[in-house]
Amino acid sequence: MSDLLERLRGRGWRLTAQRRVVAEVLNGDHVHYTADEVHALATSRLPEISRATVYNTLGELVSLGEVIEVSTDGRAKRYDPNAHHDHHHLVCSRCGTIRDVHPAGNPLSDLPEQERFGFAVTAVEVTYRGVCPSCASA
Numbered sequence: 001m002s003d004l005l006e007r008l009r010g011r012g013w014r015l016t017a018q019r020r021v022v023a024e025v026l027n028g029d030h031v032h033y034t035a036d037e038v039h040a041l042a043t044s045r046l047p048e049i050s051r052a053t054v055y056n057t058l059g060e061l062v063s064l065g066e067v068i069e070v071s072t073d074g075r076a077k078r079y080d081p082n083a084h085h086d087h088h089h090l091v092c093s094r095c096g097t098i099r100d101v102h103p104a105g106n107p108l109s110d111l112p113e114q115e116r117f118g119f120a121v122t123a124v125e126v127t128y129r130g131v132c133p134s135c136a137s138a
């Protein structure tokens, strides 16, 4: 469970009605919404919330390090509240469903020395692709 709201409260982040709604939309597991999706979901809870407020709030959450930007399909950036646990993504190539996954090995240390070209390698992002069970049975 990503306890985004709790983390923000713990940091003393001023929770206005607008910010709270954005944080509530992003609370949960396997959450990877585009900014437009966050805006649509936020609007259903707080009809007057503007797109600009949603975008600004997302930007703040990213600079706080409480939300990470994910780009799994090379198109829209997605916002992921699972910011404190290293994870990778499993993406359905039909419906776009995204799951947070944790490989058994460590993809960072798995890169052989001769493939590092002298770089001090500090991060790795892996995207696994496939077909999810509901698409497979459709």
Ligand SMILES: [Zn+2]
Binding pocket: 092, 093, 094, 095, 096, 097, 131, 132, 133, 134, 135, 136
């Ligand atoms: Zn699918």
Ligand SMILES: [Zn+2]
Binding pocket: 030, 031, 032, 070, 080, 082, 087, 088, 089, 099, 100
């Ligand atoms: Zn994720």
